[in-house]
Amino acid sequence: MSEPVKKVYVSQDNSAIVICEACGRTKKLVNIQEEQPGKKIRVHCGCGANFTIILERRRYYRKQVYLPGYYAKTSVPGEHPMIVRDISLGGLRFETVEEHDLRKGDVVRVRFRLDNPDRTSITRPVIVRYAGHKVVGTEYFKDDPVDRALGAYLLK
Missing domain, CATH: 2.40.10.220 (predicted glycosyltransferase like domains)
Structure with missing residues (x-):
């Protein structure tokens, strides 16, 4: 069974905040390129947790x-x-x-x-x-x- 993919929203300044669900630590991703939203990214937290996110640029529910x-x-x-x-x-x-x-x-x-x-x-x-x-x-x-x-x- 595959792990769930969490959506992370990209802000106007091309950054995003990722929160580890295991420990609550946050990490700011900066300089997100235009072509990156929609791609899956594997995140490795300092606590040892690994999870997958997908960057989303939408501001509103569709x-x-x-x-x-x-x-x-x-x-x-x-x-x-x-x-x-x-x-x-x-x-x-x-x-x-x-x-x-x-x-x-x-x-x-x-x-x-x-x-x-x-x-x-x-x-x-x-x-x-x-x-x-x-x-x-x-x-x-x-x-x-x-x-x-x-x-x-x-x-x-």
């Missing part, structure tokens, strides 16, 4: 969903179908139904409905942070207030 909707580049007319695959207070990840030409830094407007009892409509601009083959990761604008309905939805 809810796995399947929400059909549409996206549109703000600079080009026309909407394209998408499926929202996960959503958080900081952004969302969607899958395009067709090939896309989105690039990191593009601003797009997303439109979809939550699967809550009110079928709340969400329409907001987002900035593309990752654009893969048919997968797009986005972040909400900092000055865009989080919808109350979205916050309540994520708590359920």
